[in-house]
Amino acid sequence: MTREVHALRDELPPGERPADRLRLRAESLDLAVRAAAACVAVAGGRAIPYGNTAGRLSREAQFHLIQAQTGGLKREVARLMLDGP
Secondary structure, eight states, rough: OOHHHHHHHHHHHTTTTHHHHHHHHHHHHHHHHHHHHHHHHGGGGGSTTTOHHHHHHHHHHHHHHHTEEEEOHHHHHHHHHHHHO
């Protein structure tokens, strides 16, 4: 995924291959949420109080999931999370 992201950013003009850009943004958001959930799972109950790194990462991932949303991205994230890659 990283190579494809860098290729889209560095080698193509903005606006080209919008479907690929949208898919990669959705995959990035999904990865962030899953990684943060794994951190919370490992930390267990310690992740709940403020000040815990795992809890902070989870809250940040959820914030980016919501804040970064456009109409198309919402649909793509939902499709990815419900149907898989």
